[in-house]
Amino acid sequence: MPLRRWLRSSAAMTALPLMAAYMFFVLGDSTNFLEDNWLSATVLAASAGVMAMGPVCAAAGAWEGARLSRGRVEGAAPVRPPAVILAWSLLPILGTAVSGLLGALSLVAVAMADVPGLPAPSVLAVALLVIVAWTLVGFAAGRFLPPLLGVPLLLAGTWLWLAYPAALETFWVRHLTGNNLGFCCETGTTFHRGALTAQAILAVAVAGAAFLAWARHRGTRRAWAGIAGLPLAAAVVAFPLVRDMGPEAQVPRTDGLVCSRWDGVEVCVWREREKRLGFAAGIALPAVRRLSAATGLPAPGRVTEGPADGRTSWRFAVPPGAGGDDVLFGLATGLLPAAPPSCGPDWSGADAYAPMSAWLALTAGAGRDSVARRTGPASLGAAGRALALPPAGQARWFGHNLAALRRCDIPPREVTPL
Amino acid sequence: MRTWLQVHHVAWSALSLAMTAGVVAVAGDVLVPVPNLSQGDLDGVPLALIAPLAASAVLVRGVYAGPADLEAVAVRPTGAYRAGLVAAACAATLLAGLLLTATVPYGTAAARNLAGFTGLALVASRWRRDAATGVPTAYMIAAMLLGGGSGTGSPWDWAITDSPGLSSWAAPATALALGLLTCSVFPGRERAPS
Numbered sequence: 001m002p003l004r005r006w007l008r009s010s011a012a013m014t015a016l017p018l019m020a021a022y023m024f025f026v027l028g029d030s031t032n033f034l035e036d037n038w039l040s041a042t043v044l045a046a047s048a049g050v051m052a053m054g055p056v057c058a059a060a061g062a063w064e065g066a067r068l069s070r071g072r073v074e075g076a077a078p079v080r081p082p083a084v085i086l087a088w089s090l091l092p093i094l095g096t097a098v099s100g101l102l103g104a105l106s107l108v109a110v111a112m113a114d115v116p117g118l119p120a121p122s123v124l125a126v127a128l129l130v131i132v133a134w135t136l137v138g139f140a141a142g143r144f145l146p147p148l149l150g151v152p153l154l155l156a157g158t159w160l161w162l163a164y165p166a167a168l169e170t171f172w173v174r175h176l177t178g179n180n181l182g183f184c185c186e187t188g189t190t191f192h193r194g195a196l197t198a199q200a201i202l203a204v205a206v207a208g209a210a211f212l213a214w215a216r217h218r219g220t221r222r223a224w225a226g227i228a229g230l231p232l233a234a235a236v237v238a239f240p241l242v243r244d245m246g247p248e249a250q251v252p253r254t255d256g257l258v259c260s261r262w263d264g265v266e267v268c269v270w271r272e273r274e275k276r277l278g279f280a281a282g283i284a285l286p287a288v289r290r291l292s293a294a295t296g297l298p299a300p301g302r303v304t305e306g307p308a309d310g311r312t313s314w315r316f317a318v319p320p321g322a323g324g325d326d327v328l329f330g331l332a333t334g335l336l337p338a339a340p341p342s343c344g345p346d347w348s349g350a351d352a353y354a355p356m357s358a359w360l361a362l363t364a365g366a367g368r369d370s371v372a373r374r375t376g377p378a379s380l381g382a383a384g385r386a387l388a389l390p391p392a393g394q395a396r397w398f399g400h401n402l403a404a405l406r407r408c409d410i411p412p413r414e415v416t417p418l
Numbered sequence: 419m420r421t422w423l424q425v426h427h428v429a430w431s432a433l434s435l436a437m438t439a440g441v442v443a444v445a446g447d448v449l450v451p452v453p454n455l456s457q458g459d460l461d462g463v464p465l466a467l468i469a470p471l472a473a474s475a476v477l478v479r480g481v482y483a484g485p486a487d488l489e490a491v492a493v494r495p496t497g498a499y500r501a502g503l504v505a506a507a508c509a510a511t512l513l514a515g516l517l518l519t520a521t522v523p524y525g526t527a528a529a530r531n532l533a534g535f536t537g538l539a540l541v542a543s544r545w546r547r548d549a550a551t552g553v554p555t556a557y558m559i560a561a562m563l564l565g566g567g568s569g570t571g572s573p574w575d576w577a578i579t580d581s582p583g584l585s586s587w588a589a590p591a592t593a594l595a596l597g598l599l600t601c602s603v604f605p606g607r608e609r610a611p612s
Contacts, residue, residue, distance in 0.1 A: 018556065025563050055559075059552060066548075147548040148479040152555040156471050159559065166451045167462065 010092035011060040011067075019100050023052035027104060030182055031111040036320045037187045037272050038117035045104035045119070046127035047182040053100045054134045054178075055159040057093050061135040062150035064089040065142020065214065074143075082215040086139060090132075097131045115272055123191065126200050130178035133203040134158050136210035143214050175242040175249055176202055176235070187270050187319070188305060189250035198238035205234030257306045268304035269318055280318040283327045287364035288314065291332065294363045296395040303331070310335065325361075325370035332360035336405060343408035352401040352412035358383035359398070381417025422499055427480040434476035435507060438528070439514060442466040446524040452562040463562050463578050466524030467531055471558060474535035475551040477507055481540070481601055482547055501602035504540065508533040508594060527580050534577060534590025540597030 007013060026048040034040050068074075073085055105119060138154045145153065165174040166181055174181065175195040184191050209230040216223065259268040260277055265288065267281040284303050292299040300314045308315035316331035336357065340350055358375040362368065362383055372380045386397045397414060404412040423429075446469070449462025481500045489496040511532050515525035535554035542553035558577050565575030576586045 022559070022563070059555075063549075146479060148482065148551045149475050151549065152471055152475045152551040155552060155555045155559075156468065160450065160468070163452060164450050167449055 006088070007092055010089070011063040012057075012092040012096040015056045015060045015093075016096050016099075019053050019056045019096065020103065022056065023048050023100055023104055024107075026052050026182075027107055031108055034108065034111055035186050036115050037185070037270070038112060038115060039120050039123070039185050039191060040183070040187075041108040041112045041115075042105070042119040042123045043180055043184045043191065044182050045101065045108045046123050047180045049097070049101040049104050050127050050130050050178050050180075051159075051162055051182075053097050054131050054162055055155050057097055057131050058134040058138040058154040058158040059151045060093050060096075061090075061138020062142040062145065062154040063138075063147050064093070065139035066145070066147045066150055067142070068139075069143045083211075086136075086211070086214065090135060090139070093135050094132060097128060097135075101127060116274070117272060120191070122196060126178060126196055126203065129200055129203040129207070133207040133210065136207045136214070140210040140213040171245055171247050172239065172242040174247075175199070175245050176238060178203060180249060184248060185250035185253075187272055188253055188317070190253040192242075192245060192249045192251050194241035195245060195249045198241040201238045201241075202231065202234050205231045252307065254307060257304065259302075259304075265300065266302040266304075268302065268306060270305050273305070273318055273320070276318045276320075280316070280327060283324045284316055284331055287328050287331055291335065291360065291364050294391065294394055295335070295360075295398050297335070308334070325366045328364040328366040329357075329361045329370070329374060332364040332366070333357045335360060336402070341406060341408055347408055348411050349404040349407070352404050352415045354379035355382035355386070355415040356398070356401050356405070359386050359394075362387060378417055382415050385414060385417055422484075422494075422496070425484040426500075426503065427476075427483050428503065431473075431477045431480040431503070431507060434473045435511060435532075438469050438473035438532075439511070441469045442524060442528045443518070443522050446522060446528065464524050464527075464580060466522075466528045467578055467580065468558065470528050470532035470535055471555055473511075474532055474539060474554060477504065477532075477536055478539040478543070478551050482543065482550075497602035501598045504536055504594075504598060504601065508536060524580060527586075530587055530590050531577055533594045537590060537593030537595070537597035540601045541593060544600055 027044070030044055030048070034044060068085065068089060074082075101124060105124075134154075137158075138150070141150045141154055144150075162177050162179040165177055166179070168174065175192070176198055178199045180195075209227050212227045212230075213224075216227070253270075256271050257268040258271045258274045258277060259266050260281065261267075262281045262285055265285055267277065267284060269277050269280055273280075288299060288303055291297070298311065300308075300312055302308070302313035303316055304313055305315070305317055307313075314331065315334040316327060318327055322330075336353065340347070343349070354375045358371050358379040359382075361371045361374070368380065371383070375383075386394055389397060400410070401412050401415065404410045442465075446464055446466030448465045450465055450468060452463050481503060508529070511529040512526070515522070515527075515529035518525045535558070538554040538557060539550040543550035561575045561577045565572070565578045573585070573589050576589045579586045
């Protein structure tokens with residue numbers, strides 16, 4: 001095999017600079033907004049790779065498919081099976097896609113230099129699968145369409161399929177494309193496994209159908225209907241996996257904590273933040289004791305960035321760059337309900353949220369200026385009014401207003417400044 | 419003439435123009451989100467500005483269909499026929515866009531894009547005829563990535579400018595004029611994919 005001629009004649013060589021430029025543009029400044037975990041970096045690289053290379057590889061596939069068609073490989077005496085013929089045309093495009101993904105990973109790796117961990121291989125594998133699937137669709141289209149139609153059709157069509165679902169309010173569609181919008185996940189979350197599985201199922205089916213369409217010289221209507229039905233059947237299988245998903249593919253993370261015990265209390269942070277464990281414990285443990293004494297809540301056995309029940313374990317966060325007041329504010333407000341009850345528009349409980357946040361943060365030891373910036377001067381005034389009460393009165397004030405935040409029939413009390 | 423029209427898939431070109439007009443009329447204002455670098459966030463480009471890519475590809479495919487060798491030595495002015503086909507298609511689309519301005523908000527801009535895309539493809543056919551329609555598609559994607567978005571825009575990002583103003587017509591009109599010249603005077607050479 002004359003390798004140089006083989007590579008030079010492939011559309012992938014023409015497409016490579018276009019893909020590289022497009023991917024650079026798609027990545028853009030996004031690396032500045034990465035979370036401190038490798039999953040977010042992998043998703044960004046994979047998303048940029050799929051967005052930049054999917055359409056271009058599909059167009060290159062349409063070109064190569066038309067080339068094979070003009071070469072009449074299907075009509076000639078079969079020296080090699082169709083899969084081998086296709087593979088030799090597909091390999092340069094695939095090699096280009098892999099190089100592009102590795103290039104994107106290298107770019108995000110620079111931004112992740114200080115973060116422990118490794119790229120998520122499953123995300124990269126699904127991205128590559130999506131690119132291969134659309135490239136094979138290009139091959140199939142190229143067999144039937146001249147390059148003048150096939151190339152722009154695949155370039156624009158694939159790009160629309162990847163880009164347009166982000167504009168739809170029907171969220172599940174976007175989780176099937178493999179684009180993933182360039183973002184997932186915060187360090188306290190992980191990628192929805194169902195979404196990744198759905199993308200893989202659909203990509204495999206599309207790839208299979210495209211290959212069969214390319215390889216089939218003649219066929220009955222039933223055979224062609226079977227080929228067309230393959231992606232539809234995959235969509236039916238994949239749909240339940242993403243049906244109930246929201247706009248983003250992230251779900252709460254449950255593993256990957258690093259814990260250490262101080263004074264009988266276990267302090268846990270995400271393993272990416274292991275270096276901040278000592279800092280976190282030094283800030284959080286005294287605050288936990290102060291909050292427990294002031295609120296009357298039993299002291300927790302665990303303070304964690306992971307799942308917490310609010311009784312035996314309390315939640316906090318130590319993201320990179322967070323100072324002591326940030327950690328204290330997160331720990332304090334973690335004691336309040338995350339979502340309001342369904343009480344209707346007349347519910348007044350929400351009025352208690354900011355004053356209670358201010359009171360809890362001040363009790364935990366946060367600075368007044370920092371609390372005022374977050375909750376506003378009125379809430380700070382209300383918290384100051386509560387802090388002037390004797391300890392038992394403060395605990396009663398907290399208990400009453402906590403109940404007001406959880407129930408519809410209890411109005412908040414003393415949540416305005418005097 | 420009838421044979422020429424059949425060989426150059428004029429019916430398919432007309433059908434694709436009609437279908438594109440239908441898409442522009444029905445769903446032309448649907449915004450397609452695009453990662454735009456100059457604005458730093460997802461920006462929406464109306465579908466009406468993208469849809470003419472398809473009609474342009476079918477039109478250019480029709481223009482260059484047929485036996486090039488025979489047409490090169492034909493007695494009839496086949497170059498003028500090709501240019502006439504493109505000019506007629508673009509003029510008809512522009513007329514429809516202007517007539518329906520009140521009811522189809524992006525009709526004129528879509529007609530402008532059809533003219534610009536077709537012109538670009540015809541010019542690109544001098545370089546490589548079978549890759550010609552990929553050029554306006556790549557141009558459109560580049561304009562969406564780097565362009566200024568909605569409003570008057572710059573002369574080069576006319577393809578994503580929804581304003582029907584004359585300034586946004588300069589580049590596509592030039593491209594169409596050069597394209598008509600290319601396909602009539604310099605029919606170019608057809609290269610099979612290597």
